[in-house]
Amino acid sequence: MGTAERRETAGDGTAAREATRQQAAPATRTSDTAGRRADGGPAREAAEVRAAYRPLWVEEPAKRRRLPDPVRTAAVRAVLIIAVTLIQAMVALLCTLAGSWLAFPMVISSVVSTIAATWAVLDVWVTRQVWNQRHGVVSTPSSTARALRRERRQARRAQRAAGRERARIRRRGGAGQLSHP
Structure with a gap:
C-alpha cells in the first residue's frame, strides 16, 4: 500500500x-x-x-491501558540495566573459562551491576506505587465487600428504626406496651 x-x-x-x-x-x-x-x-x-491484497495484520485495541510515563521510563531503564548485567555476567563467565586476566574485574563489575539491576527493579515498583497513590486508581469493590456493606447498612437502619419506635412509645406514655419495667 x-x-x-x-x-x-x-x-x-x-x-x-x-x-x-x-x-x-x-x-x-x-x-x-x-x-x-x-x-x-x-x-x-x-x-x-x-x-x-489481504492485510498482513489487523490492529486491535489494547486490552490494557498504557503505563504512565514515569513508570514506563523506569521500566525501560530497568530492562537496559538488566540486559547490560546479563552481558557482563556472560563475559565474566567466558573470561573465567578462558583463564583471562579480565575475569576478576568482570566478576566484580557483574556483582555491582546485579545490585544496580535490583535497585532499578525496585525503582519501577516504587514509581508505580507512588503514581497510583498520587493519581488514584480506579477501584471496584468485590461483590462480597458490597454484600457486607449492604448487610451493615440494613442492620444500622433496623437499629435506628427500633430506636425511633422506642422513643415513640415513650412519648405516648407507655401505651401499647404490655408490661412496664
Missing part, C-alpha cells in the same frame, strides 16, 4: 484496501478472460484479488 492510499484510510485501512482492489481488478481482467471463465469466472477472479 503506497503513501497515497495510506492517507485515504479511515483509521482501520478499509478505504485504502478497497481503492487498491478497484485499481488492481481491471489489470487482472485484461488478461485472457475466456480462459478464466472456464476456471470459475468472475467469482474466482474476485477471490484472487482479495487474496492478493
